[in-house]
Amino acid sequence: MYRYDEFDARFVRERVAQFRDQVGRRLNGSLTEDEFKPLRLKNGVYLQLHAYMLRIAVPYGTLSSRQLRQLALIGERYDRGYGHFTTRQNLQFNWPKLRDIPEILDLLADVEMHCIQTSGNCIRNVTADHFAGVAQDEIEDPRPTAELIRQWSSLHPEFSYLPRKFKIAVTGAEHDRAVIKAHDIGLRLRRHPDTNAVSYEVSVGGGLGRTPMIGKVVRDYLPKADLLAYLEAIMRVYNLEGRRDNKYKARVKILVHEIGVEEFTRRVEEEFARLDGPSVNADPAEVARIATYFTPPTYEVLPAVSRVLEATKATNPTFARWVEVNTVPHKAPGYAALTISLKPIGQAPGDATSEQMRLVADLAEQYSHDELRVTHAQNLVLPHVRQRDLFAIWQKLGEAGLASANVGMITDIISCPGLDYCALATARSIPIAQAIQHRFADAERQREIGELNIKISGCINACGHHHVGHIGILGLEKRGIESYQITLGGDATENAAIGEILGPGLAAEDVPDAIERIVNVYVEARQGNESFIDAVRRLGLGPFKAAFQEVAHAVA
Amino acid sequence: MAAAPKRPPLPAILLANDLLDGDVVFASVTAAGALAWTRDPTLALLAADDAAAARLEAYAVSEFAAQHVVDAYLVDVSIEAGGPVPRHYRERMKTLGPSNRPDLGKQAGDGIAAERRA
Ligand code: HEM
Ligand code: SF4
Numbered sequence: 319m320y321r322y323d324e325f326d327a328r329f330v331r332e333r334v335a336q337f338r339d340q341v342g343r344r345l346n347g348s349l350t351e352d353e354f355k356p357l358r359l360k361n362g363v364y365l366q367l368h369a370y371m372l373r374i375a376v377p378y379g380t381l382s383s384r385q386l387r388q389l390a391l392i393g394e395r396y397d398r399g400y401g402h403f404t405t406r407q408n409l410q411f412n413w414p415k416l417r418d419i420p421e422i423l424d425l426l427a428d429v430e431m432h433c434i435q436t437s438g439n440c441i442r443n444v445t446a447d448h449f450a451g452v453a454q455d456e457i458e459d460p461r462p463t464a465e466l467i468r469q470w471s472s473l474h475p476e477f478s479y480l481p482r483k484f485k486i487a488v489t490g491a492e493h494d495r496a497v498i499k500a501h502d503i504g505l506r507l508r509r510h511p512d513t514n515a516v517s518y519e520v521s522v523g524g525g526l527g528r529t530p531m532i533g534k535v536v537r538d539y540l541p542k543a544d545l546l547a548y549l550e551a552i553m554r555v556y557n558l559e560g561r562r563d564n565k566y567k568a569r570v571k572i573l574v575h576e577i578g579v580e581e582f583t584r585r586v587e588e589e590f591a592r593l594d595g596p597s598v599n600a601d602p603a604e605v606a607r608i609a610t611y612f613t614p615p616t617y618e619v620l621p622a623v624s625r626v627l628e629a630t631k632a633t634n635p636t637f638a639r640w641v642e643v644n645t646v647p648h649k650a651p652g653y654a655a656l657t658i659s660l661k662p663i664g665q666a667p668g669d670a671t672s673e674q675m676r677l678v679a680d681l682a683e684q685y686s687h688d689e690l691r692v693t694h695a696q697n698l699v700l701p702h703v704r705q706r707d708l709f710a711i712w713q714k715l716g717e718a719g720l721a722s723a724n725v726g727m728i729t730d731i732i733s734c735p736g737l738d739y740c741a742l743a744t745a746r747s748i749p750i751a752q753a754i755q756h757r758f759a760d761a762e763r764q765r766e767i768g769e770l771n772i773k774i775s776g777c778i779n780a781c782g783h784h785h786v787g788h789i790g791i792l793g794l795e796k797r798g799i800e801s802y803q804i805t806l807g808g809d810a811t812e813n814a815a816i817g818e819i820l821g822p823g824l825a826a827e828d829v830p831d832a833i834e835r836i837v838n839v840y841v842e843a844r845q846g847n848e849s850f851i852d853a854v855r856r857l858g859l860g861p862f863k864a865a866f867q868e869v870a871h872a873v874a
Numbered sequence: 875m876a877a878a879p880k881r882p883p884l885p886a887i888l889l890a891n892d893l894l895d896g897d898v899v900f901a902s903v904t905a906a907g908a909l910a911w912t913r914d915p916t917l918a919l920l921a922a923d924d925a926a927a928a929r930l931e932a933y934a935v936s937e938f939a940a941q942h943v944v945d946a947y948l949v950d951v952s953i954e955a956g957g958p959v960p961r962h963y964r965e966r967m968k969t970l971g972p973s974n975r976p977d978l979g980k981q982a983g984d985g986i987a988a989e990r991r992a
Contacts, residue, residue, distance in 0.1 A: 366896075
């Protein structure tokens with residue numbers, strides 16, 4: 319894993335000291351709220367409905383056991399014994415007191431963590447495929463790229479006051495697990511068909527929020543060495559020409575949309591040609607140094623399939639089902655990448671208690687080379703697990719309520735905090751997720767339905783990715799009550815698509831019925847092994863709309 | 875602070891977040907008749923007429939300036955057996971806590987129990 323150098327460590331400590339001083343001056347009255355707010359936001363401190371909230375960066379979703387243990391400790395000592403993992407692979411604490419935050423930041427710095435650039439109009443924490451380095455369909459680990467971008471973008475003087483926030487995601491795999499097309503910039507590592515050289519496909523202008531857009535490809539094969547100069551060119555065009563008159567139109571997606579992708583690309587290429595590439599691009603020695611931190615651990619030489627695992631599966635169908643649903647094949651024979659679902663039926667999606675965090679940290683230390691990942695779907699991953707250890711892990715997870723076999727299933731719901739915590743929310747989202755989970759709790763039924771992603775946001779900002787859910791749910795306010803708009807056909811993968819609205823908004827209690835009707839249409843109409851999203855593509859919205867209308871009419 | 879928000883229909887209460895702790899506080903009146911903050915929504919002072927609302931608004935401005943609270947604003951309420959209840963569900967959430975965690979927030983007595991003991 320990447321280790322801070324002395325410069326990084328000193329910088330983070332200085333930042334904590336500055337913030338401690340700023341909090342002190344806020345409390346003694348020498349800073350007003352207007353002066354203080356931008357300072358606290360620069361350190362990840364928001365004010366929510368019931369309390370402050372602290373957003374902690376987990377760069378490209380990679381954590382060590384020691385770091386997760388520290389998060390557990392902070393949760394216990396300064397919060398309410400739990401934290402919330404988010405769609406941006408970060409962790410949020412919901413109850414910190416302002417007076418304690420400098421102390422918390424020091425504890426984070428002890429384990430090389432911080433909250434810098436988790437908020438505000440800067441380049442935010444870079445996200446990546448949670449199976450980075452282990453996925454079989456991967457061309458190259460995306461994390462050295464993400465780390466390079468982190469270093470380049472941290473406190474980049476030119477890009478500290480962008481028109482709006484800026485989010486970058488990277489994947490090195492065929493299958494997009496990092497939702498790169500819904501990011502301001504999405505990077506995909508791929509081989510050039512002629513030269514076989516690893517290069518980047520660069521997409522710009524994706525984003526969710528009130529104007530959802532799918533990113534457009536501006537370069538098919540960017541040579542790896544040119545990455546920073548090309549990013550710099552994109553950022554310059556955006557920084558100069560992005561709108562600052564209206565915050566709803568200030569994202570790069572609006573600029574790309576308003577001037578068109580050809581014109582945007584032309585301006586970027588012009589700027590790129592003008593830039594002195596060698597002075598901007600990273601020194602190859604530094605790139606190589608970063609890459610060494612991501613060299614895979616030394617794996618044991620094992621047979622491709624563990625006989626121990628197969629035998630245990632044969633005698634324990636519940637365990638077998640969990641292995642089938644929650645693990646993916648690993649690059650190394652005899653290993654698996656394991657997803658630990660933070661979606662037990664009826665719990666808030668993405669919440670984990672301090673005890674659960676400690677258990678997962680222990681398991682990562684014992685069984686996964688001390689490493690774990692946070693996924694954008696609000697789950698955790700043990701990336702390097704020997705197949706033969708899966709049974710022991712499963713048993714320990716089960717004791718902590720973490721052995722749900724539902725990854726990618728209808729109950730593996732993404733949900734933002736919504737009105738239970740968020741000051742911007744127009745409706746609650748967690749209780750909707752819980753109600754749907756209860757409706758579909760039966761394991762057999764989930765298996766029959768297969769892969770289906772439900773994503774819920776508590777307002778139009780779309781932090782819960784509802785636009786790209788196979789079924790998306792958006793909580794709004796209608797005449798003084800919570801109302802939920804359902805969309806269908808969104809897709810967060812390489813086939814990225816924005817869902818379409820099915821009909822009028824529903825009351826909270828009618829949402830599970832509506833979801834059930836939509837699912838029933840699929841179950842009756844599917845052909846062979848066709849997945850939900852494939853069936854929606856083949857059938858179009860028509861039959862689903864008809865079923866949805868029945869619910870809408872019944873309650874109208 | 876931005877321009878004062880429009881006054882809601884009356885009766886109303888004044889709520890805010892405590893600057894230091896971030897939790898929700900309500901303007902109440904002490905035995906001596908002065909305004910003070912409480913964690914307990916049932917003790918919130920009710921403003922039923924314009925003069926009372928104006929007094930709460932002035933308190934919001936001065937307490938914000940004095941670095942005691944942030945995000946102070948009036949909320950319209952209905953009067954129920956247990957005390958004033960915000961009419962809008964968003965503000966009701968602020969007087970309760972997360973609906974999925976009845977063990978947390980004001981609904982669980984956070985801050986209130988300590989205040990009653992004090
Ligand atoms: C204090 C709580 C939060 C605030 C104030 C907040 C604010 C916002 C706003 C204003 C937007 C819209 C941006 C735009 O359209 O330009 C947004 C988008 C987004 N937020 Fe949040 N958010 C919060 C919590 C979260 C959480 C908990 C997550 C992860 C679960 C998250 C992840 C995202 C994502 C993925 C998007 C959409 C992608 C994009 O277009 O930027 N946010 N957020
Ligand atoms: S989508 Fe809205 S309600 Fe949900 S976390 Fe984002 S800002 Fe809050």
